[in-house]
Amino acid sequence: MQLNCGDFEHVDGLEFERPNSGCRAAQMTQENTVLLVDDRIEARAAIGARLEEAGFEVVEAEDGIHGWKRFQETKPDLVVTDLRMPRSDGIQLLRRIREISSVPVVLITAYGDVPTAVTAMKGGAQEFFTFPDDLKALVERAMALVQSSHREAETEEIEGRITGKSEAMRRVRERIVGLAPLRVPILVAGEAGSGRSQVVSTLHLLGNGSRERIVLADPDEPRPLRRENESVFLDHVEHFPMDAQAFWFNQIQEMEHRENSIGRLYASTSRDLVEQATHGEFLTELAAQLVRFTVPLVPLRDRIDDLDQLVPLLVNQIGNAMGRDSIHVAPDALKALKAHAWPGNVRELAQTLERVIAFTNSGRVTEDQVEEILGQSQRNVRSLRERRTREQREELVALFEQCGGNIAEVARRLDLSRGAVTYRAQKFGLLPKPRGK
Numbered sequence: 001m002q003l004n005c006g007d008f009e010h011v012d013g014l015e016f017e018r019p020n021s022g023c024r025a026a027q028m029t030q031e032n033t034v035l036l037v038d039d040r041i042e043a044r045a046a047i048g049a050r051l052e053e054a055g056f057e058v059v060e061a062e063d064g065i066h067g068w069k070r071f072q073e074t075k076p077d078l079v080v081t082d083l084r085m086p087r088s089d090g091i092q093l094l095r096r097i098r099e100i101s102s103v104p105v106v107l108i109t110a111y112g113d114v115p116t117a118v119t120a121m122k123g124g125a126q127e128f129f130t131f132p133d134d135l136k137a138l139v140e141r142a143m144a145l146v147q148s149s150h151r152e153a154e155t156e157e158i159e160g161r162i163t164g165k166s167e168a169m170r171r172v173r174e175r176i177v178g179l180a181p182l183r184v185p186i187l188v189a190g191e192a193g194s195g196r197s198q199v200v201s202t203l204h205l206l207g208n209g210s211r212e213r214i215v216l217a218d219p220d221e222p223r224p225l226r227r228e229n230e231s232v233f234l235d236h237v238e239h240f241p242m243d244a245q246a247f248w249f250n251q252i253q254e255m256e257h258r259e260n261s262i263g264r265l266y267a268s269t270s271r272d273l274v275e276q277a278t279h280g281e282f283l284t285e286l287a288a289q290l291v292r293f294t295v296p297l298v299p300l301r302d303r304i305d306d307l308d309q310l311v312p313l314l315v316n317q318i319g320n321a322m323g324r325d326s327i328h329v330a331p332d333a334l335k336a337l338k339a340h341a342w343p344g345n346v347r348e349l350a351q352t353l354e355r356v357i358a359f360t361n362s363g364r365v366t367e368d369q370v371e372e373i374l375g376q377s378q379r380n381v382r383s384l385r386e387r388r389t390r391e392q393r394e395e396l397v398a399l400f401e402q403c404g405g406n407i408a409e410v411a412r413r414l415d416l417s418r419g420a421v422t423y424r425a426q427k428f429g430l431l432p433k434p435r436g437k
Helices: 041-053 062-073 090-098 113-124 137-162 165-181 196-206 244-256 273-278 286-289 300-322 330-336 343-359 368-402 407-414 418-427
Strands: 004-005 008-011 014-017 033-037 057-061 080-084 105-109 127-130 186-189 211-214 232-234 267-269 294-296
Touching: 033 041, 033 062, 041 080, 041 137, 057 062, 062 080, 062 090, 062 232, 080 090, 080 137, 105 137, 127 137, 127 196, 127 286, 137 165, 137 196, 165 196, 165 294, 165 300, 186 196, 196 267, 244 267, 244 286, 273 286, 286 330, 300 343, 343 368, 368 407, 368 418, 407 418
Parallel strands: 033 057, 033 080, 080 105, 105 127, 186 267, 186 294, 211 232, 232 267
Antiparallel strands: 004 008, 008 014
């Protein structure tokens, strides 16, 4: 689902800036920041210098009270704190931090002893070092802890955005982790409503997207994006006109031979681009470029057990948005949801749950409510699909009559290739299908 908002376009929670809109997407920065808390000036100087040499940004505090204030202000990636300090010591600071955060905490002291170390580790400290004896080891461990913390946060971020316990979704998350850092064109392929834009937004955010803005490409007015740290999203690329396809093929060629032309290029499609190219509906060269690095999304009907996680997540999100908390889905209602084919995938599931929750006054979703909403939706979808097919056929028949059966002229008026028009005409029974088809 896409919502237009001013000069920005929101696609599954990510803001895409339109070309030349005059607006800038919000920028976030991610630094490896260490909060260093110690009442000894010489200790802060020695430890801080070594941490800065290792590439950290160091924020200092002289005791636990000041350290707690600085922690809330800076939200560091790591805390290194002395154990014994006036007013508030390292153990007290550790306990306060653990009430709200799992950020790694390293304790240091010139008076190391086993009971103190045990207390620190039980309180949630990751390491315990003596100063200055273990200074080198402290810095090395600090680097390892921050890297590990980022990996854990990345995993949690992906699982929170790309939900599902199925093997298919596990593979999707693996591909996201592998492709996110690469500056290559990435194609996300899946049926309508399968979450393509959500995958693109996750790839963008994990691939240093906090330092880059992403622009939603206009298929009708292609234009180069030449600024550094600027990425582009070709949403529904299968519908781009041939001239736009040729333009973006050339842009990809430039990306691969010249650094910093744009940040990254993402594309999404609900169709097989290679098959489309064989019918003359898509540029063969662009299809070959895009399919090299693909994240394929499996339809919801083929991973139906993922509803065990998806339904509670969506119900919670939708309920909160509507001001209805603590919505419970009865087991028979979940069973009814699992029995549905979900041709509209996750989007259809979310829309169904939205309607069910809107009409639920008891706070409990029942099987009868689910079946009633699904029945209404199926009738509406079937009627809409039949009408759309009828309108497309009538348009093609009228054009064939106006153009005297000239396929080239029909193709020109529809802005399609001859192969695409022939394919549609055969599909609607206006031309005989080739043998063996």
